[in-house]
Amino acid sequence: MINLGLVGYGTVGSGVVKILETNLSLLENKVGTKLNLKKICDRDKKRLRNLSAHRFALAGGKIVTTTNWEEIVNDPKIDIVIELIGGYEPARTIILSAIKKKKHIATANKALLAKHWDEIFTTAGKNKVLVYFEASVGAGIPVVQALNEGLAANRIHSILGILNATTNYILTRMSKKNIDFPTALKETQKAGFAEANPKLDIEGIDAAHKLSILASIAYSSWVKLENIYTEGISHLDQQDIKFAFEEFGYETKLLGICKEVITSNPERSRRIDVRVHPALIPQEHPFATVENEYNAVLIKGDAVGDVMFYGKGAGGMSAASAVVSDIIYLARHIHNQTAGKIPYVTYQKGKKLSFLPIGEIETAYYLRFTTVDRPGVLSKISGILGENKVSIASCFQKVPTTLRPRGVPILMVTHKAKEKNIRQAIEEIDRLPITRAKTVMLRIEE
């Protein structure tokens, strides 16, 4: 019999209990032995009271509930600790303590893994303990395992992801209903897809956590948050979402992007371009139809080409599906005494990755200038772009709008250019007396 201890009885935690209850015989057939949910810990006593009577059926009516996680970590009978409280502390202490007690871990904690990858996997390796974390990226979409195992033969050229359900829901609202960011955020909160404090989501930090995990797997190293250029969506103007769609046929998405770039200098060295920001994608792009709370990850490998994974990126049951699948495989390994003999992820501690600074990336850009309505303006702007080696692919000058600040919007899509050149050009243009408002710049991902 494999004993489980669950820390965190929130949305995902109660989803885990529900799956264990509903599919128990199916799961036990896969494991080859009994699964016993021995203890559940939550600091909120009220939640624990909500554990309805029939759920106690799981351990013959004997699930122990506690508000003290140490009762789980220090229980010598417990084989697997399921950490679902999220955040850095006490999650870090719980996981590290459990690992040191030779307990295997299933977690959905992306923030913790992104920030403490080295500490967690080094400690797990030393203690010959497995840490599974499928639910940390894309909820129930099994993309962690796919990248880690199913695509292991490949050198990973790129990873592109719609990794955050909240922002994708907000952007879908802004685009379909032409409403502004604060209104769309409120609707998203009402629909249950944004937290009361949505900062981690809307500033792109949650997506950066997930990208850190995917990139760390792809390059067998630790891609830290500080290596990831991160920009959120709270500054987006619905006008740009509308213009980008109507004039150029682009959808606006918050993307996590990780690419291995071969530099053009004589060494032709490999550098990692890794970033999270709003980006425009063409309507034919497979991500264009990924809407609302859905997530998608597109991985390009040297052998396999493009492979895409798609599913719900939010919701307790979807994430719980990944947690319980992890539990099954941990339990199989424990039952067969193979657990921890091989680490789950390859982590080459000493491996140094070289990152491409954001100024060095080359992509196409959408630009919206706001200027006075006077002859010579376009020539002035395009002149500055040209001096900075930015070449224009297409350009619209809109009729004066009632936008504040009043002015003529000039919309442009550039050919591929270096970001530092674009930024330099914008800085010069924004200093011109003809410019009425800060120029808007959005990266395009073809």
Add this chain to the structure above:
Amino acid sequence: MINLGLVGYGTVGSGVVKILETNLSLLENKVGTKLNLKKICDRDKKRLRNLSAHRFALAGGKIVTTTNWEEIVNDPKIDIVIELIGGYEPARTIILSAIKKKKHIATANKALLAKHWDEIFTTAGKNKVLVYFEASVGAGIPVVQALNEGLAANRIHSILGILNATTNYILTRMSKKNIDFPTALKETQKAGFAEANPKLDIEGIDAAHKLSILASIAYSSWVKLENIYTEGISHLDQQDIKFAFEEFGYETKLLGICKEVITSNPERSRRIDVRVHPALIPQEHPFATVENEYNAVLIKGDAVGDVMFYGKGAGGMSAASAVVSDIIYLARHIHNQTAGKIPYVTYQKGKKLSFLPIGEIETAYYLRFTTVDRPGVLSKISGILGENKVSIASCFQKVPTTLRPRGVPILMVTHKAKEKNIRQAIEEIDRLPITRAKTVMLRIEE
């Protein structure tokens, strides 16, 4: 050091050698030890001569080539046998002999697995040997592992797949260019996506092999070919592809479908509805944009909801990606002496599944009647449909065409109906003197 023996040096086999050569250090880092491609067997000596010199670099110039597979299976040094010749024999004998010699297996052989699931996994279990087969479905898309492990927590409600690249390429041609089946087949052969003898592909048998594998994993049993209702695409008329698209907005795809159906009788027992046939899907369906040689699999689990996997379903490198990923994980297990302690797939030998006969399925249908141009025809047809409990959702009567045989096409889409009722109605309608040609029936998958 892990020694590999490769049987079959065709498109996929040479892809495997190429990946081993290109990414060797990356792969060995993941395995934790050296990989040595010791022997390659192919019955065609010419192919073996094509093994260019630089590829011999792999084993320090010492890859042994042979036309006799027994030299691989009987080599006590070889740990993993990679079977890439396809077909039933001698593949079956090679794999079973290798298993009995305690060698682990990586194979792409869908036909063999579908036909000999029981024999292969029973023998593998007895000999504590692993059989990995990621490349057998969807080439490099890691859907076998996802269904088997990443979604293991779920009761699988349904699997929907575009599982065959050849037929998807043909149908894309027929639809985009409005050409007939034989012409599209020729174009597909020219493009390298159909074999000289395309029977297995165009008759839906290859898709049925793959569906047998997915369904067998999903239900921890063996779903045999004879349990799968199978219909190919060679009888499709491009007119119906065109009408379905233009009049009703449907795309035509060859689908593999597997659903767990709860019967409405008092026992409410579970039955498996498993079939391969051309089907119409709405343009909003995520499969509508899966074109040419691409494959996609949509899995619905009780916890995770819908998850989709998408990528190239053909091509030596894509399939080789899956084979080499299998090799990495087999090699890791062998190196850590954990290989074969746990079987890869759960196979409950005695488990009885109950299958839903094709007559009992309930779905919507597209029907094309070809009749004389005379008053009362529509009333007659709709009367017979009504008597058979088939209710019409929409109907178009086209102007007489120059189609052979001449006649008026009447197009209908029905509401959900039982297939045996539809068939009974068609039989009656086709016997009427007003009917000029056999009625066309296509199933709709919403």
